[in-house]
Amino acid sequence: MDRSLKIFQAYKKTPWRRQLQVIGLVSASVVFVAIVAGVYLNVTARAATYGREIQSIRRESREIEREIEDLQSHLANLTSARDMKKRAKDLGFISINPVTAVYLEIPTYPEEQPIELAPELRPPETPLVPQLPPQYTQSLFEWIREAMYKISLKTGAVE
Amino acid sequence: MRLENRWRFNVLAVLFGLAGVIIFIQTIRLQIIPAGKAIRQEGDDRFQGVLLDIDAPRGQIYDRTGHLLAGNKIVYEVGIQLEYVEEPSAIAQVLNAVLGMDYYEALDIANIPYNEEDAVYAVVERRVPAEKAALISSFIEQWVERKESGVQEGNLDGLVIFPYLHRNYPEGDLASSVIGFVAFDEEGYEEIGYYGLEEEYNDSLAGTKQKVWVPFNPNYVTETRHVPTGVSLVLTLDRDIQMMVEDMVDKAIEDYHALSATIIVMNPENGEIYAMSSTPHLDLNEFWKLGEVYPPEIPFNRGVSQAFEPGSVFKIFTMAAALDAEKVTPETTFDDTGSINVGGIIIKNWNEDAWWEQDMIGCLRHSLNVCLAWVGTQLEADLFYQYMNAFGFGTKTGVDLAWEAYGRLKEPGDGDWYPSDLGTNTFGQGVSVTPIQLIMAASAMANDGKMMVPHVVRSIIDGNSQYNIHPQVAGQPVSAETARVLTDMLAISLEKEASSATVSGYRLAGKTGTAQISMGKAGYTKDRTNASFIGWGPLPDVRFLVYIWLEKPTTSIWGSEVAAPIFPEVVEELVVLMDIPSDDVRNALFSQ
Numbered sequence: 112m113d114r115s116l117k118i119f120q121a122y123k124k125t126p127w128r129r130q131l132q133v134i135g136l137v138s139a140s141v142v143f144v145a146i147v148a149g150v151y152l153n154v155t156a157r158a159a160t161y162g163r164e165i166q167s168i169r170r171e172s173r174e175i176e177r178e179i180e181d182l183q184s185h186l187a188n189l190t191s192a193r194d195m196k197k198r199a200k201d202l203g204f205i206s207i208n209p210v211t212a213v214y215l216e217i218p219t220y221p222e223e224q225p226i227e228l229a230p231e232l233r234p235p236e237t238p239l240v241p242q243l244p245p246q247y248t249q250s251l252f253e254w255i256r257e258a259m260y261k262i263s264l265k266t267g268a269v270e
Numbered sequence: 271m272r273l274e275n276r277w278r279f280n281v282l283a284v285l286f287g288l289a290g291v292i293i294f295i296q297t298i299r300l301q302i303i304p305a306g307k308a309i310r311q312e313g314d315d316r317f318q319g320v321l322l323d324i325d326a327p328r329g330q331i332y333d334r335t336g337h338l339l340a341g342n343k344i345v346y347e348v349g350i351q352l353e354y355v356e357e358p359s360a361i362a363q364v365l366n367a368v369l370g371m372d373y374y375e376a377l378d379i380a381n382i383p384y385n386e387e388d389a390v391y392a393v394v395e396r397r398v399p400a401e402k403a404a405l406i407s408s409f410i411e412q413w414v415e416r417k418e419s420g421v422q423e424g425n426l427d428g429l430v431i432f433p434y435l436h437r438n439y440p441e442g443d444l445a446s447s448v449i450g451f452v453a454f455d456e457e458g459y460e461e462i463g464y465y466g467l468e469e470e471y472n473d474s475l476a477g478t479k480q481k482v483w484v485p486f487n488p489n490y491v492t493e494t495r496h497v498p499t500g501v502s503l504v505l506t507l508d509r510d511i512q513m514m515v516e517d518m519v520d521k522a523i524e525d526y527h528a529l530s531a532t533i534i535v536m537n538p539e540n541g542e543i544y545a546m547s548s549t550p551h552l553d554l555n556e557f558w559k560l561g562e563v564y565p566p567e568i569p570f571n572r573g574v575s576q577a578f579e580p581g582s583v584f585k586i587f588t589m590a591a592a593l594d595a596e597k598v599t600p601e602t603t604f605d606d607t608g609s610i611n612v613g614g615i616i617i618k619n620w621n622e623d624a625w626w627e628q629d630m631i632g633c634l635r636h637s638l639n640v641c642l643a644w645v646g647t648q649l650e651a652d653l654f655y656q657y658m659n660a661f662g663f664g665t666k667t668g669v670d671l672a673w674e675a676y677g678r679l680k681e682p683g684d685g686d687w688y689p690s691d692l693g694t695n696t697f698g699q700g701v702s703v704t705p706i707q708l709i710m711a712a713s714a715m716a717n718d719g720k721m722m723v724p725h726v727v728r729s730i731i732d733g734n735s736q737y738n739i740h741p742q743v744a745g746q747p748v749s750a751e752t753a754r755v756l757t758d759m760l761a762i763s764l765e766k767e768a769s770s771a772t773v774s775g776y777r778l779a780g781k782t783g784t785a786q787i788s789m790g791k792a793g794y795t796k797d798r799t800n801a802s803f804i805g806w807g808p809l810p811d812v813r814f815l816v817y818i819w820l821e822k823p824t825t826s827i828w829g830s831e832v833a834a835p836i837f838p839e840v841v842e843e844l845v846v847l848m849d850i851p852s853d854d855v856r857n858a859l860f861s862q
Contacts, residue, residue, distance in 0.1 A: 176499075180327055180342040180435055187338035187440030192513045207846045210774055214851040216859055223849070225728055226336035226504060232735035 326477030327435050329500035331449060331467060333509040334542075334728060340449055340468070340554075342435035346403035348394040352384040355428035360413075364426065368405045369395055380428070393458070397436055406431050437461070437468075439554035445512050447571035448505075448546050448671065448726055451557040464557075465570040467503065467726065469672035474730070475500045504729040504736075506542035511535060514843045515545040518836060523549055526823040526832040528801075532572045532705050533840065538713035538806060538815040540741035541722030543669075548572035548705075574669055577677040577702040578821075581785025582620075582637045582829070583804045584698030587711060588645055589634060590756045591657035594748040597648040600630050600759050610640045610647075612693025617643045620784065635763035637782065639697045646696035654692060655681045658701075660747035661711040662721065667744070669706050669724045677703040698785055699794075708804060709817045710744060715757055715779075716806040716815050718750035754810075761809055771803060771834040773841045775852030780805025780837060782829035787822070798822045803833035807841065813850055816840055 300306035331340035348369065350361060358380035365376035371394070379392050398406075406429070413426040437452040450466025463472035477500030515533045522531040532548035548571055552563045569575035592598045608624030610617050619625065619639050625632070633641035646654055658664075664679030679701050680687040694700040703711075706724055714721040723742040730737045748756075760779035764771055771780050783802040786794035801823050806815040816837060823832040844850075851859070 176327065177344055177433065177435055180330075181344040183330070183338060184341035184343040184438040184440060187341055188438075190337075191441050192337070192444060192509050193441075196513070206843075209776075209842050209845045209852065212846065212851070214855050214859075216862075223335070225334045225506075226332065227736060228332065228336065228502070228504060228729070229731050229734055229736040232737050 326497045326499045328437060328452065328461075329475040329477070329502040329731075331475075331503045331505065333505050333507050333512070334544075335508065336504075337509045338440055339445060339505065339507075339509070341438050341440060343438040344400065344433050345396070345436040346398040346400070346406075346431050346433050347396050348398050348403075348406060348429075348431050350380055350382075350392045350394060351428045351430055352382055352389055352392060353428070355380055355384075357423075357425035357427075360424045360426055361429045364406065364409050364429065365394060368402050368409070369398065371395070396454070398431070403431055403433070437554075441509070442555060443551035443553045444509070444516060445507055445545075445547070446552045446554050447548050447573065448507065449554060450570070450672065451552075451554045451560075453557055465673065466671055467505075470670055471501075471503060471727070475503070477501075498733060502731040503727050504731065505726050506537075506544065506728045507546070507726060508544050508847070510847050511844065512545040512547065514847065515840065516547045516551065518840055518843075519547045519549055521839075522818075522820055522832075522836055526801075526820055526825045528820040528823040528832070530568075530572060530821040532576075532817075532819045532821075533836070534573055534705055534709050534817045535840070535844065536709050536713065536724055536815045536817075538716035538722060538812055541710070541713065541724045541744075542728065542741070543724055543726045544814070546571070546573045546726070569675075570673065571671065572705065572819075572821075574671050574674045574704055574706045577675045577704050578800050578819075579699055579701065579785045579788060580703050580708060580802060581698040581783035581800060582639075583708065583781050583783035583802050584701065584703075585634060585637065585642045585696070586715065586756065586760065586781050586804070587658065587661050587663075588642050588649075588654070588696040589630065589759070590715060590748050590752055591654060592645045592649055593630075593755055594657070594752040595649060595653055598630050598645060600755060603627050603629050604633060604641045604644055606633075606638055606640050608640065610643050610693070612643050612647060613689030613691070615690040615693065617693050631759045631762050634759055634781065635767040637697075637784075642696045643693040646692050651682050651689070651692045654696070655679070657747060658695070660745055661714065662744060662747075663701065663703055663707060663711065667704075667706050667710045667724055668742075669710075670727050674706065675704050677701075677707055679703075698783060705817055705819055709815060711747075712804050712806070712817070713815055714745075714747050715753045715760075716812040717753070719746045719748045719753040720750075721745050721747060757806070757809065757812075764805070767830075770830065771805060771837045773807075773838045773845075775854065776807055776841065776845065776850075777809040777853055778805050778807035778837075778841065779809060780834075782834050784827060784829040797827060799827040799829075801827065801829040801831075801833045803829055803837050805837050805841075808845075808850060808853060808856070813848060814841075814844055816844070 327342055330338060330342070333339055348365070355361065358377055361380040362373050362376035365371045366373040376394070379394060382389055382392055384390065410426050410429060410431070413424055416424065439446075439449065439451070446466075448466050450464055450468035450470075452461050452463050452468055454460065455462050461476075463469045463475065468475065477498060515535060519531045519533050522528060522533075530549045533545070534543065534547075535545040536543050550563050550568070552560060552570075564570060589598075593600075605627050606619070606625040608619060608622065617639055620637060625636055625638055625641075628636065628638065628641060630641075630645075632638075633645070649657070658679055659681075664677055664681075666674045666676060680691055680695075691700050710721055710724050713724075721744045723744045725739065725742075727739055729739065757779045760781055761777055764778060764780050771782070772778065781804055783800070783804070785800040785802075786796065787798050787800060788794055800819065800821055802817070802819040804815075804817045806812050818833045818836050818840070820829075820833050820836075826832050845852075850856075
C-alpha cells in the first residue's frame with residue numbers, strides 16, 4: 112500500500128508544475144489571441160490605409176476632372192473661331208477666291224471626316240463572360256465539390 | 271477579504287448589474303420600438319457616412335470637327351452655413367467688399383436664424399469667378415489664422431465657398447439659337463437647359479443626378495457608386511461655315527434693313543445641317559440678357575420655331591407635284607393672260623401683267639402666279655394636298671431641336687379651307703411653313719426624290735463609346751426623275767433670270783420667293799414682304815442646300831433683289847470651306 116501511494120505521489124504533479132501549466136496555457140492563449148489580433152489589426156490597418164488612399168484619389172480624380180473640363184473650356188476660349196480668324200487676318204492671311212483657287216489632285220488625300228471622339232459602339236465580338244480563371248470565381252465549397260467530382264471520375268465511381 | 275469591506279463590493283456589484291440591465295433594456299427597446307429605427311438610422315448617418323447629392327458634369331457639345339461649342343468651367347458658389355455664424359456683420363463686410371453686394375442685404379442673409387428644418391444654408395451668390403473666390407478664400411484663411419492666435423474680431427465662421435462646374439460657351443454667340451443655354455430652374459436648385467440642344471437633350475447632357483452614400487469607414491470605400499458624366503454631343507454643324515453664315519446674316523440685316531434674317535445650310539444627301547443662324551444672336555455666356563435680346567414675341571430660333579407664308583419658293587413643290595403626277599412636262603405651254611379665276615377669286619401675277627405663252631420653265635423663271643395656279647388646277651385639290659402632305663408641310667420635321675413649330679397647311683375638309691385656297695397655296699400664299707420644313711422638302715429635289723430628316727446631332731458619346739446617328743429618310747414625295755428634271759428646270763431659269771444668284775464656275779439650282787405678309791382679315795401688306803431664296807448645288811452631285819429668308823426688308827421688297835444676292839456670297843465661301851472645286855476642275859478630275 113505504501114508502495115502504491117509512493118508511486119501515485121511520485122507521478123502526481125507538484126503544485127508548482129500545475130501552476131506552471133496553467134500559466135503556460137493562459138500565456139499561450141494570450142499569445143494566440145495577440146497574434147490573431149495583431150494579424151487582424153495589421154490587415155485592418157492596411158485596408159483602412161488603402162481605403163483612405165482610394166478616398167483621397169477619388170477626390171483628387173474629381174478635382175482633376177473638373178480642372179480638365181475647365182482647361183478644355185479655357186483652350187476653346189483661346190482658339191474660338193472669331194479669335195482665330197482675327198489672328199489669321201493679323202498675320203496677313205486672306206480668304207481664298209474660289210475662282211482663282213488652284214486645286215491639286217492627291218489620290219491618297221482623305222476627305223475631311225467628322226471627328227471621332229470615341230470608338231464607335233459595335234456589337235461585342237466576344238461573348239460577355241468573365242475571363243477570370245475559375246480559381247478566382249468559385250467558392251471553396253464549389254472547388255471541393257469539383258475536385259471530388261474529378262477524383263470520382265478518375266476512380267470510376269462516376270461515369 | 272475582510273468582512274467590513276464586503277458591502278462596498280456588493281454596492282459595486284449592484285451598480286454594475288444595474289448598468290448592465292439598463293444597457294440590455296435600451297438595446298431591446300431600440301430594436302423593438304418604431305422610433306428606434308429612426309434613432310439607429312440617425313446613428314448610422316452620423317457616424318458611418320454621408321448622403322451626398324452628386325451632379326455629374328454636364329456633357330460637352332462639339333462641332334463636327336471637334337471644336338468645343340459648349341463646355342464647363344470652374345466657378346464658385348458663396349454661401350453661409352447659418353449654424354456657425356457668430357458675427358454676421360463681419361461676413362456682410364466681406365461680401366460687400368468682394369462681391370459688391372449691398373451690405374444690409376448681405377447682413378440680412380447672414381442674420382437668418384438657423385433652423386434644422388428649413389434654414390440650414392443660404393446661397394449668397396453663384397457663378398462667382400475664380401479671382402473673387404480666391405479673395406474670399408484669403409479672407410477666410412486670415413480669419414482662421416487670427417482665430418488660432420486668440421483674436422475674436424472679424425469672425426467669418428459660417429462663410430463658405432466651394433467650386434462647381436458651370437456651362438461655358440467658348441464661341442459666345444456663335445450658333446446660339448441652335449445650342450440654347452443652361453441656367454438654374456425657377457426654384458434655383460437645379461441647372462437645366464433652355465432652348466435648342468441644351469433643352470432637347472437636357473436629360474442626356476445633364477447625366478443622372480444621384481444621391482450617393484459616401485461611407486466614412488475606409489473599408490467600405492469601394493461601395494461608393496461612381497456617378498457617370500452626362501453624354502457629349504458631336505454636332506453636324508461646322509464651326510467655320512456657321513461663322514460665315516452668321517456674318518452673312520448680320521450683313522443682310524445691315525445691307526437690306528430687314529427685321530430679321532435666317533440662313534440654313536444643309537447637306538441634302540443625309541440631312542446634316544452644316545449651319546443654322548437667325549437673328550438676333552445671344553451671347554450664351556450672358557444668358558440672363560435673354561429678355562433684352564429677345565422680346566417676348568420673337569422665337570429663340572426662327573429657323574425651326576417661326577412659321578410664315580413662304581411665297582414663290584413654294585412654287586417648286588407645286589411644279590414638282592405636277593411633273594411627278596404627269597400633269598405637265600417642262601415643255602408644256604400655258605397662255606398667261608394675266609389673271610385666272612380659282613374658286614371664285616381672281617389671281618394675278620406679281621406685276622399684274624400678262625406673260626402670254628410660257629413653257630413651265632418660263633413659268634418658274636418669271637415666277638408666274640397665274641401659271642402655277644393653273645398647274646394647281648390641273649392637279650386638282652386632292653392630289654395637290656396629297657403631294658404637299660408628302661412633302662411634310664403642316665407636320666414637324668423631327669429636327670432634334672426644341673420648340674419646333676408645325677406650320678399650317680389647310681386642306682379640303684378643314685373648316686377654314688375654301689376652293690380658292692388651292693389657287694393661292696400653289697404659289698405659297700395661305701400656307702405657313704417653317705424654314706426647316708422648307709429645307710427638308712427641298713432636300714427631295716436635291717437628293718433624287720428622297721427627303722431627309724434634318725438633324726444637328728451627328729454622334730452621341732456616352733462614356734467610352736460613340737453612337738453615330740444615321741441619316742433618316744423622311745419620305746420620297748417625288749421620283750428621282752422628277753427631282754432631276756425640276757432641278758434642271760430651276761438651274762435653267764436661274765441662269766436665265768436671276769443672274770444675281772449665280773456663281774461663276776458652279777452650276778446651281780434655285781428659286782426666289784417674295785411673299786406679302788398676311789394681316790388676317792385685313793388682307794395682305796403691300797410694302798412689307800418675306801423675301802427668300804432656296805438653292806442647291808453644285809449640279810449634278812449636290813453637296814449643299816441653302817435657304818435664305820429675310821423678314822420685312824426695307825431697301826427692296828423683292829426676293830430677287832435682297833435674298834438672291836446673298837446666295838452667291840454664301841456659296842462662294844461655302845465651296846472654299848467645303849473644298850469643292852469649280853465644275854471645270856471637277857469634270858477634268860473625274861474624266862481622268
